[in-house]
Amino acid sequence: MPTVRNPTMSDIFVAIRGHTWQHGCLGCCRAGKNPGMAYSPDDILDEAEVAAVLHTSVRTLRRWRTEGRGPPYARVGKQPLYRYRGILEWLQKREEREAVEAHKRREQWERRGAGRSDRPL
Numbered sequence: 001m002p003t004v005r006n007p008t009m010s011d012i013f014v015a016i017r018g019h020t021w022q023h024g025c026l027g028c029c030r031a032g033k034n035p036g037m038a039y040s041p042d043d044i045l046d047e048a049e050v051a052a053v054l055h056t057s058v059r060t061l062r063r064w065r066t067e068g069r070g071p072p073y074a075r076v077g078k079q080p081l082y083r084y085r086g087i088l089e090w091l092q093k094r095e096e097r098e099a100v101e102a103h104k105r106r107e108q109w110e111r112r113g114a115g116r117s118d119r120p121l
Helices: 009-017 047-054 058-067 084-111
Strands: 074-076 079-083
Touching (some): 047 058, 047 079, 047 084, 079 084
Antiparallel strands (some): 074 079
């Protein structure tokens, strides 16, 4: 009987995101880490690593910084650095805010009577 191996989180991540080691990205492979998997909350990341973790571009991170709406960062010299914990907290706040907004949109939709089965098409 063949041995069945339970999938690890890395296996699941690869299956979901199609991410593999040494695929040529600037962030996670340069650091020798898989985005979102190998960082501890106190790790310090540069903008290329953050872009890889958030699946966005460095240019988008720069625009978010100028608009004041991206994850928290600190400059050391000219280089912006991010704490992984700050990125996770920023994502959590975004998820909560978007859930509240979705709930408000749903309530407005229901108040307008949308979705009633007794209304003619």
